[in-house]
Amino acid sequence: MNRSANHKGALFMVLAMAGFTINDALVKSVTDAMNAGQIIFVRGLMTSAIVVTLAWLAGAFRPLEALRDRALVLRAVGEIAAAVTYVSALGLMPLANTASILQALPLAVTLGAALYLGEAVGWRRWLAILAGFVGVLIVLRPGPDGFSLGAICVVASVFFAAMRDLCTRRIDRAIPALLITAVTSIAITVVGGLLVVPMGGWRPMDPAPVLRIAGASLALVAGYQGIVMAMRTGEISFIAPFRYTSLLWAIAIGMLFFGEQPDLWMGAGVAVIVASGLYSFYRENRRRRKTVGQEPQPESP
Template sequence: MNPSHASSQNLRGIFLMVASMALFGVEDMFLKWAAEGLPLGQIIFVSGAFGLPVFVVMARAQGRRVFVKEALQPAVMARNIGEMVGSAAYVAALATVPLSTVSAVLQAMPLAVTMAAAVFMQEQVGWRRWTAIAVGFAGVLIVIRPGLEGFRPEALYVLITVAGLTLRDLASRRIPAVVTTAQVSAWGLMAVTVLGAGMMAASGSVQAVTPWQGMVLLGAVAFGTAGYWAITAATRTGEVSVVAPFRYTRLVFAIAIGALVFGEWPDAMTYLGAALIIGSGLYSFARERARKRASQLG
């Protein structure tokens, strides 16, 4: 690849990643408001059903169809399952846990992806990165504090979110490049819509939406759909080791929104755990980049 082209792709990927984190931060604000008075399944259904048409239209504009045999590929199905698990657990966490705590634990996702890639995809991970992964997950334990006075069982929803989204990201790597971002996004939101409908049917819990709740849901859909597209495009643009570390900007947006909108100020333990998670994640990315550079020179 031409160096100038690679640099341009990396810059584009970084911009998309930071933009997606900002958009998701605003979406989280709307979802947290929505979760104060609406059933979980209803929120998930609306998030998927209203975002889905956007990507269907985008795919059609690119000359692509959504209902094609590629949608049944094992990698796509695995990605959809991860999307469903991650989405349900994440909305549940937002409803019950401070925004900064949710975001801090979520920062462990790149480490989880690295660990899962080593275990399930036989990617080479040296002892230094394994150490970074261990330090990062120690940070997660500090944030959620199992067994201590500050522990909130609801924080475990975030760990389920990390597991689901890790599956989503690993499966995304196996989807052929000929499949467009719009198609992948449409399939994921289609799965989320089906999940929300199933949850509503199972619980029988559907509530009339007030004008305020309608605006909140519309805001969540608008910002979430934009963020969803941006992060999917970011993960398929530029070098992963360059683009992925900018996921951590989400914590900055989450802390700012949590403090300014919800009056949630993280305590010292949350800051310490977040610092360990982010520091170990950045180190892991740096080691991966150095390894790739060394293999290219060798």
């Protein structure tokens, strides 16, 4: 894969992280007004309307047979589970904390690639993965009673998001990115609707929360499309570090709009997670270069 493709993938990843972080902040701002199921459902209706319209205009729809792609179905399952657990966590934890733990996602992707896709992972990267999850524990700081519900939700969301990203790479490239996004968005909306009653029932909505959800929908569309384009354009080992840009956004928004003040322990945990992730990417790039260098070169004519 050439350098230009990697740079494009990195740009898509940066835009996706900005979209997701803005969405997270807007969703967090309405967690007192409605439950997670209602948020996911209302946001999903708006997001699906936007995405389906864009997909229709772009001619991205394909025969129903295309939707039988196993990787596409598994990606939707991972996205649904990640959305439910993460929205629940946003209502229980500070934005900066949830974003910090989410930085372990690239390590979770590496772990999943090793366990389920057969990717070679050396002992150094295994240690980096272990160190990264130690960093997660530092951020969470479980008390005498163990992990809080918010902590369990956000950690679960990391692994479900890793499942989503790994499946994205396996989807048939003939399926347009907009169709992938549309299918995922519709599936999440349906599940959100089913969860409204179990999570506390429908609450009347004032105009302000509705407008925030609308803004979250627009940001989420940008995030959805960006992540799909990033994972399908650049090499994972090159573009994955750009996920960390979301942490800068989350800390700034948390301080400015939610009055959050990151403490020393959170800073230490984030440093461990980011350092572990960057080292893992470094080792992966070295391995790839070494593998390419060992490939037999064609003879000169």
